[in-house]
Amino acid sequence: MSIHSRHWRRQALFLMLGLSLLLGGSLITYQIMDRENAVKVDPHDQNQVEHGQRVYDQLCAFCHGKELEGQPDWRIRKPNGKLPAPPHDGSGHTWHHSDDTLFGIIKHGLVPPYAPEDYQSDMPAWGDSLTDEDIWAVLTFIKSRWPEEMQKIQEDINVRAQRQSR
Numbered sequence: 001m002s003i004h005s006r007h008w009r010r011q012a013l014f015l016m017l018g019l020s021l022l023l024g025g026s027l028i029t030y031q032i033m034d035r036e037n038a039v040k041v042d043p044h045d046q047n048q049v050e051h052g053q054r055v056y057d058q059l060c061a062f063c064h065g066k067e068l069e070g071q072p073d074w075r076i077r078k079p080n081g082k083l084p085a086p087p088h089d090g091s092g093h094t095w096h097h098s099d100d101t102l103f104g105i106i107k108h109g110l111v112p113p114y115a116p117e118d119y120q121s122d123m124p125a126w127g128d129s130l131t132d133e134d135i136w137a138v139l140t141f142i143k144s145r146w147p148e149e150m151q152k153i154q155e156d157i158n159v160r161a162q163r164q165s166r
């Protein structure tokens with residue numbers, strides 16, 4: 001075997017090694033990221049659901065309803081042009097959004113990218129009064145009240161949203 005081909009073989013070996021390290025590394029990151037999201041919002045985690053229910057009863061039920069039923073005629077704008085509070089149970093459209101979008105709306109309110117610039121809304125931003133854990137918990141509580149079928153559909157919306165953000 002010539003010196004040249006031995007040299008080439010060693011380079012190929014290093015290249016393969018590098019590639020497999022890269023692949024293994026990104027697989028591990030991918031799994032950790034998936035797991036992190038699962039911990040953030042797990043509707044079967046009873047502690048998180050109870051934490052979220054306390055937040056909801058104190059701060060959200062006033063507008064979104066004790067049973068998450070929303071305000072009457074929530075699809076019709078009020079005389080001042082603003083929308084009433086929508087339900088958060090399966091009859092509303094909360095479950096049409098990804099976890100990250102819902103988290104952003106609760107934390108920042110209906111500002112871009114969640115609503116047009118200067119959008120007028122009664123939905124407050126909660127970022128100053130709630131921690132991120134509180135916000136994930138209240139979202140978990142809301143999700144725990146959706147029928148299983150809707151939880152599954154929303155899970156697909158999450159996967160799609162995550163793929164787009166990568």
Ligand code: HEC
Binds near residue numbers: 055060085097105110
């Ligand atoms: C003062 C009344 C009020 C309170 C209190 C309130 N909201 Fe809202 N919320 C609204 C209104 C009104 C909207 C619809 C706004 C719009 O579309 O203009 C809304 C919309 C939302 C949306 C978007 C739903 C969707 O499908 O687009 C989420 C999520 C939400 N609220 C969560 C919460 C959470 C969680 C709390 C408690 C921490 C809370 N809200 C407290 C009035 C309120």
